[in-house]
Amino acid sequence: MLVQVALERALSAITYTSQYGQNCQNDKEKAVWTDCLKLFHNTVSQLNVTLEGLGTKLNCSNFDAQTWLSAALTNIETCRVGSLELNVTNFIMPIYTSNNNVSELISNSLAIGSQLLGTEESYTESEKFPNWVSKHDRRLLQAANIRANLVVAKDGSGNFLTVQAALDAAARRRVKSKFIIYVKKGVYTENIQVSNTNSKIMLVGAGIRYTVITSSRSVSGGYTTYNSATAGMYT
Incomplete structure (x- = not known):
């Protein structure tokens, strides 16, 4: 009530x-x-x-x-x-x-x-994933080769040049099933925003230090901390 x-x-x-x-x-x-x-x-x-x-x-x-x-x-x-x-x-x-x-x-x-509130679910370091992550999702997260729905590449070899453009395209899909976006090696200077209706999005990079998403918004530049996030969700 x-x-x-x-x-x-x-x-x-x-x-x-x-x-x-x-x-x-x-x-x-x-x-x-x-x-x-x-x-x-x-x-x-x-x-x-x-x-x-x-x-x-x-x-x-x-x-x-x-x-x-x-x-x-x-x-x-x-x-x-x-x-x-x-x-x-x-x-x-x-x-x-x-x-x-x-x-x-x-x-x-x-x-x-x-x-x-009851006892909070927990998991040990050896288990790697909490128990609510399904077996299929665990295999997907651990896979060396993932088949992507869209590819982002700064050199033009993918479907889009920016991560945001790929996210916007994913938002237009009719069936909201799991959607994988592979981001190739490179430094992507952008603030990405994902609508909370654009669910089941999985971003996969080329690895630590190879795929970097960064931005430089700050309060001194006229942005609030909330709006300075490199990656955020909105309604």
Whole structure:
């Protein structure tokens, strides 16, 4: 019930945040507002997943629910942190305040869930993989030669020159089965973003020190820490 109410409040907060964008007066305010809007959409998505998982089918564990709720709460705090980094706290405060009730509801849900949480699954170093990784996936991760759906290569010998272009192509596939992208040797200077609906993506490189994805976004360059990630997910 708490998660359901939190979801309803979060949806109202998104409506307010969307309309608030017209108040942006400079690039820093727009950058933080854009981040917050993405983060609040992520919160709604994670609350939805939690509700579905804890529904009548009960197809998730208490640990799963706690993880999703923690992520949902972290999103709201990340919005505030971004405003501090770019020194636009006064501008973003109405947006952050509109989510106060959501934060409290999620915090309460986490507190209740912690009482229901059982023993966390673990694995030893010798096992290499946690027990939820299937045998097929273990073989795939350990395979020396993997058959890729798409190949990225800086020299033009693949399907795409950039990792992001391959990810965007993968997002357009109709069947969301496991999709493998092989990234050939090279240094790829880009910030890659994967939609959370673009699931079951596996990136495979040529090996440590051979395939490198890097970028140089920073707070000093006008980006929040959230938006400076070399690789990130968004709603």
